[in-house]
Amino acid sequence: MQIKLGDREYEIKYPFAACREMERASGRSITTFASETIARASSGEVSFDDITLLVWGGILHSRRNITLDQVAIQLEGAAENAPLLNIFIDCAEELRKSLDAKLKFEEPEDKEKN
Numbered sequence: 001m002q003i004k005l006g007d008r009e010y011e012i013k014y015p016f017a018a019c020r021e022m023e024r025a026s027g028r029s030i031t032t033f034a035s036e037t038i039a040r041a042s043s044g045e046v047s048f049d050d051i052t053l054l055v056w057g058g059i060l061h062s063r064r065n066i067t068l069d070q071v072a073i074q075l076e077g078a079a080e081n082a083p084l085l086n087i088f089i090d091c092a093e094e095l096r097k098s099l100d101a102k103l104k105f106e107e108p109e110d111k112e113k114n
Contacts, residue, residue, distance in 0.1 A: 001058075001090050001091070001094050003055060003058070003059070003078060003087065003091075004078060004081055005055070005059070005071065005074035005075070005077070005078055006074045006077060010058070010059040010062055010063070011062070012055070012058035012059065012090070012091055012094050013058060013061050013094070013098070014057060014058060014094060014095050014098035014099070015060075015061050015098075016102065017060070017061075018057045018058070018060040018061060019057070019098075019099075019102075021057060021060055022053060022056075022057040025053060025056075025057075025068065026053055030095075030099065031099065031103070033053075034092070034095050034096060034099055037050055037054065037088075037092050037095070038092050038093075038096055041085075041088055041089045041092045042089075044085065046084075046085060046088050048072070050088070051075065051084055051087065051088045051091075052068055052071050052072045052075060053068065054088060054091035054092060054095065055071050055075060055078075055087065055091055056068050056071040057095070058091055058094065058095070059071070075087075
């Protein structure tokens with residue numbers, strides 16, 4: 001997924017380091033944050049803090065020093081290109097996919113078969 005913030009386009013990704021930063025910023029485990037966020041996204045109940053945190057975490061891999069406040073300011077312009085609810089839902093889905101890939105559990109005997 002791509003997002004345009006200011007004059008730059010970013011690919012949204014949630015590598016391990018970004019997930020750790022999101023945990024620190026939100027004060028919740030990434031799995032709790034993700035499940036609560038996805039549940040709210042499906043009902044349309046979102047907060048600007050969650051939108052900002054999702055986008056911030058998703059671009060940290062390419063802009064390591066960007067702050068939450070900087071992302072919040074740039075989201076104002078992004079809303080002109082796509083509704084913030086769409087951005088929120090798309091980012092939440094990317095986070096879900098990333099966590100599924102990182103946290104997938106395999107039984108030890110399943111690994112030996114592969």
